[in-house]
Amino acid sequence: MKKILGIFLFVMLSIGLIIAGIVCMGEVQAETALKKPDILDFTLRFVDNSYDVAPIYSTDPFTGETVLSKEGYRVENKTIDVKIKNQSFNRYVDSQGNHILLQYDIRWKGHFDDYWHEYSSRDKGYYLGASNQIMDGSSLLYPNAPYTEITYFGGTYREDSDRIWLGNVPDGGKIDFQVQAFIGYYTRVEVPPDLFSPRTGERLVFTGESSGWSKTKTITFGVSDGENPDNTPSSPSQPSGPSQSSSQSEVTIGGFNLTELGLLIALCSVVVALTSALMYNRTRGKQGLVRK
Numbered sequence: 001m002k003k004i005l006g007i008f009l010f011v012m013l014s015i016g017l018i019i020a021g022i023v024c025m026g027e028v029q030a031e032t033a034l035k036k037p038d039i040l041d042f043t044l045r046f047v048d049n050s051y052d053v054a055p056i057y058s059t060d061p062f063t064g065e066t067v068l069s070k071e072g073y074r075v076e077n078k079t080i081d082v083k084i085k086n087q088s089f090n091r092y093v094d095s096q097g098n099h100i101l102l103q104y105d106i107r108w109k110g111h112f113d114d115y116w117h118e119y120s121s122r123d124k125g126y127y128l129g130a131s132n133q134i135m136d137g138s139s140l141l142y143p144n145a146p147y148t149e150i151t152y153f154g155g156t157y158r159e160d161s162d163r164i165w166l167g168n169v170p171d172g173g174k175i176d177f178q179v180q181a182f183i184g185y186y187t188r189v190e191v192p193p194d195l196f197s198p199r200t201g202e203r204l205v206f207t208g209e210s211s212g213w214s215k216t217k218t219i220t221f222g223v224s225d226g227e228n229p230d231n232t233p234s235s236p237s238q239p240s241g242p243s244q245s246s247s248q249s250e251v252t253i254g255g256f257n258l259t260e261l262g263l264l265i266a267l268c269s270v271v272v273a274l275t276s277a278l279m280y281n282r283t284r285g286k287q288g289l290v291r292k
Helices: 002-032 244-250 258-291
Strands: 042-048 051-053 056-059 066-070 073-075 078-085 099-110 147-154 164-167 174-191 201-210 217-220
Touching: 042 174, 042 217, 078 099, 078 174, 099 147
Parallel strands: 147 164
Antiparallel strands: 042 078, 051 073, 056 066, 078 147, 099 174, 174 201, 174 217
């Protein structure tokens, strides 16, 4: 009887270790898998905040006449506002300690040009962080922000502006825009020295999933919203991202979904029961022969 019990416990322990290994593998897989974000929906809006600065007059101290001290001038302040509809996403830290974020990239070009200018290329490879992902200490600053906005300006270049310059775009000029979403994380990679940089440096590399570029939207510079037909959302945006509510249905354990895992456990139980019964019958048979 002790021999049967030992065999039974050994089989159960082996099956338990196998299932535990599968569960551990599944937890890592479920935690580190990055969900592909949805293709983004966005709008474009032309804004004209240009204004006139009045001339300055003064009184001549010798004649008493009013004289012009400084000519008036006009300040051109024409912009394109890109407004991206945020996707539902909960930022998190994976099992490797990586901070998984939702970020965007934007690119634009003149309507009759073939060369795209990407946001990430001007900011050392950084993408634009979604507004609902911005942290203030250990908490989200705007967790329910519905949109992420960024402003591009056209006209004469100004070094004091923190907005992205489109170029000296004339009124009536057409500009194409596309956007895409990324879910993933940054890692630091060492850059070896070369002829231009004799010292070893670092750069950030983004690892993750992308939605792919959206459809192209075109806006006419200098034209108000009502006369720009292609600056409205194309379709409702669906929630995306590995939030707890959306990722639970996608979780697999060791490559098995919950149904398959249940069948596997049931099969292991049947094998244990059959093995135990077989060993028990063999032992009873041997005991019967000994008695005879």
